[in-house]
Amino acid sequence: MRYRVVIDPDLASTCRKLRAKSPARYEQLKKKIRFLVENPESGKPLHPPLKGQWRVHIGHFILFYVIDAKENAIIFLKFVHHDEAYN
Numbered sequence: 610m611r612y613r614v615v616i617d618p619d620l621a622s623t624c625r626k627l628r629a630k631s632p633a634r635y636e637q638l639k640k641k642i643r644f645l646v647e648n649p650e651s652g653k654p655l656h657p658p659l660k661g662q663w664r665v666h667i668g669h670f671i672l673f674y675v676i677d678a679k680e681n682a683i684i685f686l687k688f689v690h691h692d693e694a695y696n
Contacts, residue, residue: 610681611646611647612646612649612676612681612682612683613680613681613682613683614642614646614682614683614685615682615683615684615685616685617684617685617686617687619686619687620685620686620687620688623687623688623689624638624688627688634667634668634670637667637668638667638672638688641665641667641672642672642685645665645672645674645683646683649663649674649676649683650663650676651665652664652665652672652674653665659673661675662674662675662686663675663676664694666691667688669690669691670688670689670690670691671688671689671690671691671694672685672687672688673685673686673687673688673689673694674686
């Protein structure tokens with residue numbers, strides 16, 4: 610099943626900066642988002658207090674997202690370095 614993609618405004622801002630600063634990392638992120646649209650449960654579900662969110666690693670960075678089965682959408686929330694991910 611293919612899901613509709615929703616990008617959080619904060620992530621959109623991060624993507625614009627990333628595209629200018631690190632085109633290779635930006636391409637990795639785009640590739641992973643395309644993969645997750647087809648395979649959303651390939652990430653790891655998180656435990657409280659982040660229950661309901663999923664994560665997937667891209668190098669030393671983590672992409673957080675939510676699967677909204679009711680709306681048939683994946684909401685991509687943030688893309689941050691692992692050291693800052695759970696603060």
